[in-house]
Amino acid sequence: MTERVYLIGFMGSGKSTLGRWLTDAMEGWTFIDLDHFIENKYHKTIPQIFEEKGETEFRKMESSCLKEVSTFEKVIIGAGGGTPCYFDNMEVMNNTGLAIYLQLTPQVIYDRLQTSKNKRPLIEGKQGDELLHFIAVKLAEREDFYKQAKLIADADNWKVDDFVAAVQSH
Template sequence: MERIFIIGYMGSGKTTVGKRLAGSLSLSFVDLDAYIENKYRKTIPALFEEKGEDGFRKIEGQSLREVAEFEDVVISTGGGTPCFFDNMEVMNRAGLTIYLEAHPEDLADHLLASKTVRPLIAGKSREELIPFISEHLARRESHYRKAKIIYPIDRMNTKDEIHLTVCGIEELIKRRNAE
């Protein structure tokens, strides 16, 4: 039975890496945000608006506990998931946590290129986004660093770069399992 949680800031590639890692390891894949949206039949921004951040974080924490019971799965979390309640401890007890660590400049580039609508950063230029991410990341870093594996990523703009990242993570998982 294997359970792997992918954590990191928005734009770090959690879903992209998670899907590919799951495929490569012959595991199921769950995106926590998609799980919540399916369960509540509402988008994450709609839940935020309706319930407020506190209400949303409670829903997220409960949903995390549910998916933490799944077996043979790779789970990508929301960027804030590890930073609330005891979510990081829940993930560390349930399985292997992997933090995709990225520089604010790379995150800004990924976010600006993304088709995903992110109200938190809507309308920000790259010059505005980098200091915003740096400040936000500084507040979250202590939670992210509790991951069992910290995997630094630089660019993941091409299929080859994504493939190399997934292969690197797989190698670390194999080494951990061999110990």
């Protein structure tokens, strides 16, 4: 069985929620939200890092932190929505564990983001049709990276037991 599971997908796809559920179901495993890991390491929020250093510098920090957590054992790692799309991040995830793409349609993501309380720099100020269009375009840009995952899961229909079985079989 693998020592690391990476949950990837667009913002709002349920990576953090599923990660916590999986660690509850898998004894001795820990959940790491990569964004929270970055915030704790650099003592700044993701929006602060974006504002102060820009996206390019944030992506470098993110990649460095991904490589750091890729050495931990018995961890479920919730990657940021853009993490797979930069540097060699997808290769790192596939070479060190099981990457699972939580696949959803733009409409389902839109519906989830409408009720989300999280502050997300990339969609700040967007709503309605503008937000739905942004999601569709950005998802299309990222899909090639996401689909490099070893496992693609229908995140709207899979249950926690399905994910646990998938992890245990790898």
